[in-house]
Amino acid sequence: MSSLEENADEVGARSAETVHGRPARRLVCVSAKAHLGIERTERWIDGIRRDVDPELRRILTLLVPFPLLGTTSAKLGASCGAQDLWPEAGAYTGEVPADMLAEAGCHYCMVGHSERRTLFGEDDRSTARKALAATTAGITPIVCIGEEQRLNPVSAAARAAEQAVSTLESVPRTSPVAFLYEPRWAIGAESGATPEHVGTVLDELRRVADARDGATMLLYGGAVFPGTFRALRAEAPIDGLGVGRSGRDTAVLRDILDEVATCA
Numbered sequence: 170m171s172s173l174e175e176n177a178d179e180v181g182a183r184s185a186e187t188v189h190g191r192p193a194r195r196l197v198c199v200s201a202k203a204h205l206g207i208e209r210t211e212r213w214i215d216g217i218r219r220d221v222d223p224e225l226r227r228i229l230t231l232l233v234p235f236p237l238l239g240t241t242s243a244k245l246g247a248s249c250g251a252q253d254l255w256p257e258a259g260a261y262t263g264e265v266p267a268d269m270l271a272e273a274g275c276h277y278c279m280v281g282h283s284e285r286r287t288l289f290g291e292d293d294r295s296t297a298r299k300a301l302a303a304t305t306a307g308i309t310p311i312v313c314i315g316e317e318q319r320l321n322p323v324s325a326a327a328r329a330a331e332q333a334v335s336t337l338e339s340v341p342r343t344s345p346v347a348f349l350y351e352p353r354w355a356i357g358a359e360s361g362a363t364p365e366h367v368g369t370v371l372d373e374l375r376r377v378a379d380a381r382d383g384a385t386m387l388l389y390g391g392a393v394f395p396g397t398f399r400a401l402r403a404e405a406p407i408d409g410l411g412v413g414r415s416g417r418d419t420a421v422l423r424d425i426l427d428e429v430a431t432c433a
């Protein structure tokens with residue numbers, strides 16, 4: 170049995186659930202944001218195929234802009250996702266509804282990213298609505314939560330739990346959900362939240378998640394580099410990572426994936 174399968178079993182045993190027909194397991198999502206055009210995305214995916222073995226790619230999902238979903242899904246041979254959605258189909262010029270993403274082969278969709286909240290006026294309410302739309306379409310929402318300004322760990326945990334509860338009030342209790350705890354102050358920073366801080370927040374989120382029947386994955390994002398997962402895993406009930414800058418260097422991404430897949 171590979172270490173990846175052992176990890177899958179371990180996480181699966183805890184949640185006793187499956188996501189997209191496979192045991193709930195470790196997950197690393199890399200958001201390309203709006204950094205890469207079509208050609209650069211293709212080169213990036215070629216680099217991932219070259220540098221990251223297929224077994225490790227099983228825990229990877231790339232979150233790409235809408236026009237790149239088809240290319241990513243066809244070329245990567247792994248799950249892919251979107252960075253946002255619109256909750257319903259209809260007269261919503263410029264938006265892309267959840268059902269259409271599902272048709273396009275999307276497995277995951279990020280909702281409520283800090284940049285959506287800051288730049289586009291989204292909040293916990295619109296995020297919960299989008300999470301519900303994703304689950305209704307059979308897409309696992311990656312729900313971004315976390316404090317805006319630096320807080321002490323206990324206050325940060327209370328804020329994250331409040332956001333998680335507001336999402337879970339909308340989402341059916343059996344649907345798989347991933348929470349990406351990504352404090353705004355850590356995004357793009359030189360260093361992220363400490364293991365003790367993340368441990369306090371994720372322990373609280375795990376308590377919220379334990380009241381559900383569906384698989385609930387807990388991820389951390391914000392200044393993620395090689396070494397981050399191992400350090401966090403020692404202190405927090407963490408299942409994976411949300412990665413920004415580091416994911417665009419395929420050798421660094423391979424090291425992160427290897428660490429997440431093999432760390433007990």
Ligand SMILES: O=C[C@H](O)COP(=O)(O)O
Nearest residue numbers: 356357391392393413414
């Ligand atoms: O979605 C990804 C994040 O916003 C974190 O980016 P970062 O790892 O470059 O800080």
